[in-house]
Amino acid sequence: MVSRWMYLSLVILYGFLLGPFIIIFMASFGANATMAFPPQGFTLDWFTNVFETSQFIDSFWISLQLALLSTIVSLIMGMPVAYALTRFQFAWAGMVETVFSAPILVPGLVIGFAMLNFFVLLGDMHVMTGLFIGHTAILFPYSVRVISASLRNLDPYVEDAAVSLGANRLRGFLLVVLPNMQAGIAAAFVLGFITSFNNVPVSLFLSGPGVTTLPVSMLSYLEYYFDPTIAALSTLLVIFTVLLVQTAERILGLSQFV
Amino acid sequence: MIRRPNQTRTIILLVAPAFIFVLVFFVLPLVFLLSQSVLPEEGGFTLTGYFDFFQSRVSRIVYVRTLKLGLIVTGICVLMSYPAAFVLARMPARRRSFLMSLVILPLMTNAVARTFAWLIILGRRGMINQTLLSLDLVEHPVRFIFTETAIVLGLAQLFLPLMVLPLVSAMENIPDDVLEAARSLGANRLTTFLRIVVPLSSDGLVLGATLVFTGSVTAFVTPAILGGSRLLLMSTLLRQKAVILFDQHAAAVVAVVMIVTTLAVNLLLRVFRVQQT
Amino acid sequence: MPHLEIHDLTVSYEKNKPTLERFSLEVEQGELLSLLGPSGCGKTTTLRSVAGFIQPDAGQIVINDRDYTHLPPNRRDIGLVFQSYALFPHLTVFYNVAFGLRMRRIPKDEIYSRVTNALEMVGLEAFADRRPAQLSGGQQQRVALARATVIEPQVLLLDEPLSNLDARLRVDMRQEIRRLQQQLGITTLYVTHDQVEAMSISDRVVVMNQGEIEQIGTPESIFAAPETVFVADFMGFDNRFKAEVASVQGSKLTVNWGGAPIELRWHSKFGSPRPGAGAEIFFRADNASLSAGSEASGLAGYVILHTFHGNELRYLVETDIGEFSIMQDSASQRFEPGTTVTVQPHTQKWIAIIEETEEYA
Numbered sequence A: 001m002v003s004r005w006m007y008l009s010l011v012i013l014y015g016f017l018l019g020p021f022i023i024i025f026m027a028s029f030g031a032n033a034t035m036a037f038p039p040q041g042f043t044l045d046w047f048t049n050v051f052e053t054s055q056f057i058d059s060f061w062i063s064l065q066l067a068l069l070s071t072i073v074s075l076i077m078g079m080p081v082a083y084a085l086t087r088f089q090f091a092w093a094g095m096v097e098t099v100f101s102a103p104i105l106v107p108g109l110v111i112g113f114a115m116l117n118f119f120v121l122l123g124d125m126h127v128m129t130g131l132f133i134g135h136t137a138i139l140f141p142y143s144v145r146v147i148s149a150s151l152r153n154l155d156p157y158v159e160d161a162a163v164s165l166g167a168n169r170l171r172g173f174l175l176v177v178l179p180n181m182q183a184g185i186a187a188a189f190v191l192g193f194i195t196s197f198n199n200v201p202v203s204l205f206l207s208g209p210g211v212t213t214l215p216v217s218m219l220s221y222l223e224y225y226f227d228p229t230i231a232a233l234s235t236l237l238v239i240f241t242v243l244l245v246q247t248a249e250r251i252l253g254l255s256q257f258v
Numbered sequence B: 001m002i003r004r005p006n007q008t009r010t011i012i013l014l015v016a017p018a019f020i021f022v023l024v025f026f027v028l029p030l031v032f033l034l035s036q037s038v039l040p041e042e043g044g045f046t047l048t049g050y051f052d053f054f055q056s057r058v059s060r061i062v063y064v065r066t067l068k069l070g071l072i073v074t075g076i077c078v079l080m081s082y083p084a085a086f087v088l089a090r091m092p093a094r095r096r097s098f099l100m101s102l103v104i105l106p107l108m109t110n111a112v113a114r115t116f117a118w119l120i121i122l123g124r125r126g127m128i129n130q131t132l133l134s135l136d137l138v139e140h141p142v143r144f145i146f147t148e149t150a151i152v153l154g155l156a157q158l159f160l161p162l163m164v165l166p167l168v169s170a171m172e173n174i175p176d177d178v179l180e181a182a183r184s185l186g187a188n189r190l191t192t193f194l195r196i197v198v199p200l201s202s203d204g205l206v207l208g209a210t211l212v213f214t215g216s217v218t219a220f221v222t223p224a225i226l227g228g229s230r231l232l233l234m235s236t237l238l239r240q241k242a243v244i245l246f247d248q249h250a251a252a253v254v255a256v257v258m259i260v261t262t263l264a265v266n267l268l269l270r271v272f273r274v275q276q277t
Numbered sequence C: 001m002p003h004l005e006i007h008d009l010t011v012s013y014e015k016n017k018p019t020l021e022r023f024s025l026e027v028e029q030g031e032l033l034s035l036l037g038p039s040g041c042g043k044t045t046t047l048r049s050v051a052g053f054i055q056p057d058a059g060q061i062v063i064n065d066r067d068y069t070h071l072p073p074n075r076r077d078i079g080l081v082f083q084s085y086a087l088f089p090h091l092t093v094f095y096n097v098a099f100g101l102r103m104r105r106i107p108k109d110e111i112y113s114r115v116t117n118a119l120e121m122v123g124l125e126a127f128a129d130r131r132p133a134q135l136s137g138g139q140q141q142r143v144a145l146a147r148a149t150v151i152e153p154q155v156l157l158l159d160e161p162l163s164n165l166d167a168r169l170r171v172d173m174r175q176e177i178r179r180l181q182q183q184l185g186i187t188t189l190y191v192t193h194d195q196v197e198a199m200s201i202s203d204r205v206v207v208m209n210q211g212e213i214e215q216i217g218t219p220e221s222i223f224a225a226p227e228t229v230f231v232a233d234f235m236g237f238d239n240r241f242k243a244e245v246a247s248v249q250g251s252k253l254t255v256n257w258g259g260a261p262i263e264l265r266w267h268s269k270f271g272s273p274r275p276g277a278g279a280e281i282f283f284r285a286d287n288a289s290l291s292a293g294s295e296a297s298g299l300a301g302y303v304i305l306h307t308f309h310g311n312e313l314r315y316l317v318e319t320d321i322g323e324f325s326i327m328q329d330s331a332s333q334r335f336e337p338g339t340t341v342t343v344q345p346h347t348q349k350w351i352a353i354i355e356e357t358e359e360y361a
Helices: A004-027 A045-052 A054-087 A093-105 A108-122 A127-152 A157-164 A169-198 A201-206 A214-224 A229-252 B008-038 B048-055 B057-089 B093-107 B111-122 B127-134 B148-172 B176-184 B189-200 B202-218 B221-226 B234-244 B248-276 C043-051 C093-103 C108-121 C137-149 C167-184 C195-201 C219-224 C229-234
Strands: C004-011 C020-027 C032-036 C058-063 C078-081 C155-159 C187-192 C204-209 C212-217 C239-244 C247-249 C252-257 C260-268 C278-283 C288-292 C299-309 C312-319 C322-329 C340-345 C351-354
Touching (some): A004 A229, A004 B057, A004 B093, A004 B111, A004 B148, A045 A054, A045 A229, A054 A127, A054 A169, A054 A214, A093 A127, A093 B008, A093 B248, A108 A127, A108 A201, A108 B202, A108 B234, A127 A169, A127 A201, A157 C078, A169 A214, A169 A229, A201 A214, A214 A229, A214 B111, A214 B221, A229 B093, B008 B248, B048 B057, B048 B248, B057 B093, B057 B148, B057 B189, B057 B202, B057 B234, B057 B248, B111 B127, B111 B148, B111 B221, B148 B189, B148 B202, B148 B221, B189 B202, B202 B234, B202 B248, B234 B248, C004 C043, C020 C043, C020 C058, C020 C212, C032 C043, C032 C195, C043 C078, C043 C187, C078 C137, C108 C137, C167 C195, C187 C195, C195 C219, C204 C229, C212 C219, C229 C278, C229 C351, C239 C322, C288 C322, C299 C322, C312 C340
Parallel strands (some): C032 C187, C032 C204, C078 C155, C155 C187, C260 C351
Antiparallel strands (some): C004 C020, C004 C058, C204 C212, C247 C252, C278 C351, C288 C340, C299 C340
């Protein structure tokens, strides 16, 4: 059924998808500062520059903390929701599902803007707290969906089996459900972490003076400078992501949850 | 799914913490946003914000441009994904899962990095201009950045995976037997593709189109870098009204129009999907 | 004294629509009792109530003279085998079977010997270190059995344990479960929707419909003498027709078959039926025979088709009162489609059931 010309479409698809990455990669080692193409010479100066630019280093730590914190909190709160949705039959399940998928449906920029206005209304809120709330809210859909998928893969009766053999409900969950959800939890964690770590639209409005996430500070850097530092930083981030995603994919089969 | 009597209390306990969080920190701000758009600081209820928005030439152009580019991006993604998704879906599982992870990879890299590549490709001294100049096709560098073409390319590259993934998973579900049955009944490859594969994968197509279109009309990073303030889309307009013009009322109107647009598209295509089945 | 008693059990998932209402049942020590019925008849609800996963609205569950009604499921001494087996995917066969013993804080060496023993009983001693995913369906079923019985429970509950197996394996496992149950002498409640399975494995069968007991008895009595239309249907009677009761004499009643009267056993919900009442007559395909031509002593019809079943031929015969399916020895005279035949009833195996009070129309 697959004819030869159809393979050409694969080449085009992957060229378009991955070509930009190759160009960023090449640009990050080029010696000239004006981003002419093809790059001339070879240098690692831009990588050095990344590590000497304090706004990148500071915002990297903020993004890292933010991603870890909001992913963990969204998982801890999202897991019981996923459990309720997959283990019980109830009339308002559809409503619960809609509420928890809503943060995907509303544009991120609008969420950030609405939250900023609301937080101002609430009074003096720390910038980091605002970012944390925003990121946690947008991660719920991912946490709930991925954990639900992993719970659906597990026979709901194994818990009853554990209980019938003498374990109480909590022990049944800890001894039987949790060990079988490891892959799902790890997948949800990786997905949530990456989503938060890469987010621009929600962070844009919620960032404040001195407290900015890495992608937002990359964006504002671009407003003033146009040199391969961003290419070098992007290369580093791509390598970081590839390592993270490939490890997750190899161990967990991440693609089945996306 | 196990039905148990007297389960309501347990369910409420499980759902409540996250539910309250979303209600207070997500739903409430949106309600407040909505009220901002109809209650200007001077007080009183008014819809003038919306009248102003749709009467202003600038915002009308921005709105139409946003929708237009969204449609073009969606079209490009469909054309690029359809045959490729079919090839992917018919591949041996091992090779497919490797290739699919290459589709997912760009999705997992931040939009600033991905859009930045287009500055190198389309810039004054970028890849395309250097090629054109060296072939003597043009005398001066052509301006690509801050054009609609640049934004379309950037957005298409950004959202292409969101079209490929649902299409592949829809096509995976078409059994080989069905295609062979069509061939045995006299359909050639093209007819089989158009009459069997396309209808059977329409669910994936609609889902992909929803994701790509709503993604494109709300994306911020790509229009901000490749369009700047010269070529505004809804998202960059929202940012401009809120941060540069300090007009929270007008910004709230733009935000509500964005929400309504994405929700309407989602709803419309969901109805379409339900009717299909 | 019965070992397991269910008294007036009432369970409702929705208000005012009880799945079970004042349901009572008694199971003797060491007995295997089947709950047989279509899905939604309340059999699984009964089982899950005994296991403690459903808290009944009213009623009482007593095991070995002890009130179990308000005991949480993990403190009940009950072995449960699930339709899906519900093995713990992350644990090996050994630790699956050991789970209940570990919950009971049994010493390690005793766990080892009891688990080994249980695995030997189901013939899986060589598979102790495998994960459930590495086992066949039948093997998983055996692990589930070993896991439920190794704790030496008061009562064993099996919920459609064979419905995920293919037909041949099902027959083997049926015998295996029965053998194990008798070896251990364990009081067992067995839920199934498969009448053949219930017949072959049970000491007694309870046929359930819409939360009520339709009939309770030994497999033989239920097979031969269903008391309601529902049970007769469920027991796989091939032929059924309506007839008017001509007369009643004690335990027999008379209806017309072709021109001639036939005497049949009867069962009624409303005491002795009156002449003129409507009766449902049931008979199996092998409880009638065919003779050539039209005879006054039987019901005449003609052959529509026949199908071959090894030692038997099954005929489809069209008559004035309906189509009947009739089984004949394939060595006997063959009737080709279109042939006129007379259906001779073996009336001692037929049964008449009266469930409606109205007159026969």
